[in-house]
Amino acid sequence: MALFSAFRPVFSSHSLPVYDFLAPSLFQIHRAPRSIRHLSTTPQRHTLSNFQNDSPSTAPRTPKTGTEATSNPASTSKPLTQAQRDFLSRALRVNQTGELAAVLIYAAQTPVIVASHPHLRPLMKHMYDQEAGHFVTWNALLSRHRVRPTALYPVWTMAATVLGWGTAVMGREAAMACTEAVETVIGGHYNEQVGGLLEIFKEMEAEGVEVGEDLRVLVESVRRIRDEELEHLDHALENDAQKAVPHELLTGVIRAGCRGAIWVSERV
Amino acid sequence: MATKTRILLAPRKLKLPSSLRTYHSHNHPAPPGPFTPVESTILSASAPHIPTHGFTLTTLSLGAKDAGYIDASTNLFPRGAFALVQWHLYTQRMALQHHTGIISPEVRDGGRAPGVGSKVKMLTWERLMGNREVVHRWQEALALMALPSNIPPSVGELGALSDEIWYLSGDTSVDSSWYTKRASLSSIYAASELFMTTDKSDGYKETRAFMDRRFGDVQAVGSAVGSLGQWVGFNARSGLNVLRSKGARI
Ligand SMILES: [Fe+2]
Ligand SMILES: [Fe+2]
Numbered sequence: 001m002a003l004f005s006a007f008r009p010v011f012s013s014h015s016l017p018v019y020d021f022l023a024p025s026l027f028q029i030h031r032a033p034r035s036i037r038h039l040s041t042t043p044q045r046h047t048l049s050n051f052q053n054d055s056p057s058t059a060p061r062t063p064k065t066g067t068e069a070t071s072n073p074a075s076t077s078k079p080l081t082q083a084q085r086d087f088l089s090r091a092l093r094v095n096q097t098g099e100l101a102a103v104l105i106y107a108a109q110t111p112v113i114v115a116s117h118p119h120l121r122p123l124m125k126h127m128y129d130q131e132a133g134h135f136v137t138w139n140a141l142l143s144r145h146r147v148r149p150t151a152l153y154p155v156w157t158m159a160a161t162v163l164g165w166g167t168a169v170m171g172r173e174a175a176m177a178c179t180e181a182v183e184t185v186i187g188g189h190y191n192e193q194v195g196g197l198l199e200i201f202k203e204m205e206a207e208g209v210e211v212g213e214d215l216r217v218l219v220e221s222v223r224r225i226r227d228e229e230l231e232h233l234d235h236a237l238e239n240d241a242q243k244a245v246p247h248e249l250l251t252g253v254i255r256a257g258c259r260g261a262i263w264v265s266e267r268v
Numbered sequence: 269m270a271t272k273t274r275i276l277l278a279p280r281k282l283k284l285p286s287s288l289r290t291y292h293s294h295n296h297p298a299p300p301g302p303f304t305p306v307e308s309t310i311l312s313a314s315a316p317h318i319p320t321h322g323f324t325l326t327t328l329s330l331g332a333k334d335a336g337y338i339d340a341s342t343n344l345f346p347r348g349a350f351a352l353v354q355w356h357l358y359t360q361r362m363a364l365q366h367h368t369g370i371i372s373p374e375v376r377d378g379g380r381a382p383g384v385g386s387k388v389k390m391l392t393w394e395r396l397m398g399n400r401e402v403v404h405r406w407q408e409a410l411a412l413m414a415l416p417s418n419i420p421p422s423v424g425e426l427g428a429l430s431d432e433i434w435y436l437s438g439d440t441s442v443d444s445s446w447y448t449k450r451a452s453l454s455s456i457y458a459a460s461e462l463f464m465t466t467d468k469s470d471g472y473k474e475t476r477a478f479m480d481r482r483f484g485d486v487q488a489v490g491s492a493v494g495s496l497g498q499w500v501g502f503n504a505r506s507g508l509n510v511l512r513s514k515g516a517r518i
Contacts, residue, residue, distance in 0.1 A: 080293055082290075085291040085293075086291075143442050
């Protein structure tokens with residue numbers, strides 16, 4: 001647990017910025033001060049070691065037996081309700097699926113894009129590395145909380161690779177339009193999830209149930225990752241995503257696909 | 269007595285272990301198990317009668333009597349003797365976490381900690397040995413589990429057992445192998461359990477050998493082609509990578 005708090009910003013339930021999920025537009029969301037825009041020409045700022053500090057995967061994960069896990073619950077605590085546990089497992093599952101797809105999209109796009117636009121190499125690497133960090137975060141949380149991954153894992157693997165490669169072959173603008181569409185949906189999705197989590201916290205506090213370290217870390221991780229996704233969205237827009245032809249059709253189709261994918265992976 | 273009878277006559281359905289495979293909290297107590305306190309009392313009092321009277325209503329009413337309830341309390345169990353099977357499966361599954369010697373063994377200097385695979389094998393064996401006392405009655409249990417209405421909870425319990433074993437063994441994979449691992453362990457366990465009902469050998473040596481062979485088969489198949497799901501999923505991706513490694517500029 002100590003390791004968890006190492007990467008967690010100072011946080012207390014009394015200072016929750018509860019309104020961020022009500023932000024009407026993705027662009028007006030309060031940004032953490034560290035999420036300075038990375039222009040495409042800026043050298044890569046995140047290194048691998050950065051992620052390792054950033055993700056809970058570094059926490060020693062020795063499987064706890066049921067008794068070990070329950071013998072030391074917060075003293076005032078009650079079990080989570082079925083609805084709360086369902087919400088949490090669906091949320092973790094869909095997040096993992098999304099980041100799996102993101103990693104594969106960038107992996108498929110990068111060689112194609114970099115071959116014709118070498119100056120985009122640092123940007124592509126930067127975004128890929130962040131996605132890989134997100135993926136590691138959700139993987140660790142799925143196994144920690146015994147949440148099954150999506151049953152359609154192979155399907156999403158294939159679909160994301162095809163999408164990444166396909167848009168990259170269409171050119172830089174199309175690839176960036178793909179990022180734009182994906183990040184718009186994902187940013188919105190994470191935002192809604194923060195809302196859902198805060199809703200659960202309120203429920204728990206009303207019931208007198210301890211929220212607990214894990215859920216606090218979870219909401220912080222969702223916020224941090226959401227901010228990084230929105231940063232990717234900025235990069236895409238800076239790199240002429242909107243000049244892709246036919247932009248509306250392409251982003252519309254990809255956005256619809258992402259929403260469908262979220263809907264399915266929450267359930268299957 | 270009168271109030272007791274009234275409570276008992278209200279039939280309740282036994283829930284599936286559906287609480288499993290959904291968010292497991294380390295900061296909160298576990299949700300209540302599938303049995304009510306009264307059910308648990310009667311079932312745990314019945315369990316010692318299983319070796320003599322089998323998975324039958326006789327056992328249930330003997331247990332009820334031992335626990336101080338009237339005979340009619342078996343009405344509490346709409347699925348009848350199947351409740352005894354569920355109790356056995358549930359308690360044996362929950363007992364696995366106490367094998368701390370297997371789950372987190374002490375490793376002496378220079379020694380090597382057993383890997384996930386060998387822990388899975390050891391826990392599967394321990395679970396089979398959990399049937400030792402009732403194995404001569406186990407075919408009755410299998411017959412009850414095969415009734416159409418009992419199949420879903422029985423299959424659910426088998427899946428929950430596999431999940432428990434992989435979890436306790438420290439497996440952390442959350443890709444499509446999550447499914448193939450659980451499916452293959454379920455089939456190994458079910459086959460070994462059936463084999464054990466006919467095994468007359470000393471210390472169930474033949475069951476042990478049978479189980480080891482099943483694990484061996486899975487390893488052989490696994491290394492030869494990989495699981496089908498992964499194969500499908502990684503095909504597109506690795507196809508792209510292979511072409512790229514051959515110098516194709518795609
Ligand atoms: Fe991401
Ligand atoms: Fe992203």
